[in-house]
Amino acid sequence: MTGSPQTTHPVTIRPASPDDAPEVAPLIDMAGGGVYRFLLDGLVPGMEPAEMLMPGLAGSSGSFSHRQIGVAEAGGRVVGVAHAYPVDWMRMEDHSGLPPDRMAHLEPFHGTQDWGSYFLSALAVEPDYRRRGIAGRLMQWVYGRARDGGYDRLTLHVWADNEAARSFYASEGFEETARAPIAWHERLPHLGGSILLSRSTRL
Numbered sequence: 001m002t003g004s005p006q007t008t009h010p011v012t013i014r015p016a017s018p019d020d021a022p023e024v025a026p027l028i029d030m031a032g033g034g035v036y037r038f039l040l041d042g043l044v045p046g047m048e049p050a051e052m053l054m055p056g057l058a059g060s061s062g063s064f065s066h067r068q069i070g071v072a073e074a075g076g077r078v079v080g081v082a083h084a085y086p087v088d089w090m091r092m093e094d095h096s097g098l099p100p101d102r103m104a105h106l107e108p109f110h111g112t113q114d115w116g117s118y119f120l121s122a123l124a125v126e127p128d129y130r131r132r133g134i135a136g137r138l139m140q141w142v143y144g145r146a147r148d149g150g151y152d153r154l155t156l157h158v159w160a161d162n163e164a165a166r167s168f169y170a171s172e173g174f175e176e177t178a179r180a181p182i183a184w185h186e187r188l189p190h191l192g193g194s195i196l197l198s199r200s201t202r203l
């Protein structure tokens with residue numbers, strides 16, 4: 001097997017714990033392709049967006065809790081995350097602390113959601129661990145959670161210009177169901193907006 005020595009550790013998939021928050025937060029931030037920085041940057045002076053995600057991740061309630069996250073662990077470190085929950089929970093989220101102009105820019109996300117589905121909010125694997133099937137294993141964990149909750153389909157948003165992720169989701173059997181025309185912004189420089197993908201949880 002190729003790769004740096006650390007990547008030879010066996011990989012375990014398990015539910016996240018509160019103590020994982022510091023390692024999970026940067027991976028969630030990475031999965032968002034800049035959306036967390038776009039939303040949170042500058043709101044708490046001196047604090048990075050990933051740090052601002054940590055209290056929610058360490059907590060036990062809400063869509064951002066570690067309870068909605070599966071991790072891939074290797075050599076005692078978190079090297080991958082999947083974050084998923086019922087999409088309808090978004091309707092109960094409190095966004096009052098977020099700038100209205102930034103929320104308005106992202107409104108097309110909301111307008112294209114497939115209400116009633118289970119939603120993959122984030123998926124990321126550290127660069128040194130990619131192309132080893134870890135994301136595929138994390139997705140199996142997510143499909144199982146969705147099925148256990150009675151959900152027949154999993155949906156997600158992927159940036160149209162994220163070719164690696166689109167190839168990955170195609171290999172998992174996802175298909176495009178809608179496009180969210182989120183405009184290019186200097187702090188969120190994506191071309192082509194975001195694509196809503198969907199897949200049965202029972203394939």
Ligand SMILES: CC(C)(COP(=O)(O)OP(=O)(O)OC[C@H]1O[C@@H](n2cnc3c(N)ncnc32)[C@H](O)[C@@H]1OP(=O)(O)O)[C@@H](O)C(=O)NCCC(=O)NCCS
Binds near residue numbers: 158
């Ligand atoms: C997308 C991502 C999660 C894939 O993780 P991964 O662990 O490398 O994926 P897997 O090893 O399970 O890949 C399974 C299959 O997906 C496809 N795939 C994965 N990465 C790919 C890439 N960069 N280019 C083309 N196909 C790819 C391949 O078919 C691959 O099978 P193969 O390696 O036998 O060819 C990872 O690239 C990542 O973390 N990217 C940054 C964060 C991100 O963009 N997240 C998605 C947000 S919507």
